[in-house]
Amino acid sequence: MSIAHQRRKQPGRVRQQLLEVAARLSFEQGAAGVTLDAVSQAAGVSKGGLLHHFPNKMALLDGLFDDLIGKLDQTIAEEMRNDPVAHGRFTRAYLSSVFALQDEADAQGWQVLTIALLSEPHLRARWRQWVADRAGEHGGTDSSTGCLLARLAADGLWLADLLKSHDIDQPMRHEMRARLISLSQQ
Template sequence: MSKKAQITVSQIIQAALSVAADKGAGKVTLDAVAKAAGVSKGGLIYHFPSKEALISAMVQHLLDEADCRREQQTQLEQSTLAALLQTRASFTRQIAGNTAMAILAAAAEQPALLKPVQQHNIAMLQQVLAEHQQSPQALLLFLASEALVFHDLLHISPFTEQERIDLEQLLVQQARELQA
């Protein structure tokens, strides 16, 4: 793929994420994304022949970005689990508006779109459990973090922002202590 094509693909994905965040799941259409990206609908379809292909690319982009951030955090932490929890906390706050809802809405129609997320979670859990000798406490910290993320992404959290931040910090602290 040429440099220009890579820029266009990235531009389209960013536009799709913006449309999802700003306008909601129902507004992520090929027309709306093409307009937001400043490309023709034909140009968008050249790279993403369907809405499902576009949503799939959005999911992969978010996973890649999360992995990149986790790898950077791992260099600062001794524990993969602590790095993962720290990354989840900051990354979840940065996923704008309705982006997660748009992806989940599309996945409700096409569950296979979330397969990469499932595979990513399996790989992360296996890595954490291997590092912590299958520790039930590591599993509980992983699951508690997942619950906070999904509560936040689905806008159903019973916690205030400060309570959530405090809980996230507690999870990271416990992960660090588990490693020690």
Template sequence: MTSAHERKKQPEQVRRRLLDCAANLAVETGLASLTIQAVADAADVTKGGLFHHFASKDKLIEGVFIDLLDKLDAEIDAILAEDPVVPGRFTRAYVDSAIRLMESKAPSPWGALSISMMTDPALRRLWSDWYRARLARHADTDSAPMLEIVRYAADGIWLSDLCDMDPALRMDRAALRNRLIRMTTEPERDPA
């Protein structure tokens, strides 16, 4: 009898382990090199056990992406809870999250998944659905055009950092973050 049959079934812990191992392997080897067998081995489950939780490699990758979006939600919610200024609060949290993630020295699967999102319609849909829901939730406080511009700037920072832009060509991230945050609290001027 194998140890898989002897151990107590703990589906949520197994699923969590599979997601964590897939995310770690995505960082180490990239999504293109990620295999079902490698994830199963790293999580100490059979391929059948992995397929019980995720029907395919694509579904596993989607699961990792959803897990990261849940973590992003939690981080943004924590930042929102600390921000006493309501107008623009979501945009400030979004900027902070984007810059913190890029400044973090910890390896993250966000890079590989973000690049894949550009070509993978399922990941793009997941991101769009998440973003649309967040914007709808914060429509009363974060729909001003200037706030949209600030969020686009945060996306641009994210993309330039993913592309490993030469640091000599980049503005200091702390100064850039502070400027973007100020833009969320400054009254909009009509450019006309």
């Protein structure tokens, strides 16, 4: 029995499903495996349905970027609300988010997006803008050298996790996180 009639009533759900399938295909097959035909087929959505949400591959990558950045912003905002110390608050929230990426359901999406960031100038520009916006927004509390160093180290960990270039056990990760948090407090 077809569920197409149910999906039309839930466009947000279909859009999210398409993003998840695109992330999975990219993770399994690389960026070349993310074609509109492959995504629509794997998601069980007509190509017209896919094109309704994402008219081309770049729109699909932009959608994935928007989805993941939205979740990152939400996670950071939640972490910041729970941190009573203003100095370095954004940095500590960013650290928590990056350290949690390894364990989150969105880890695969972030892996795909990170690879796309490296190869797509348009996405790199969007990431640079996100970083610049946050630096401007939190410059009064997170502009110290220690905060910048902590965020850059977290980005290095993010890349190491993506590439699986280092075997870092949980005790070492906890120690690394603690040291980076101490940098954000200087």
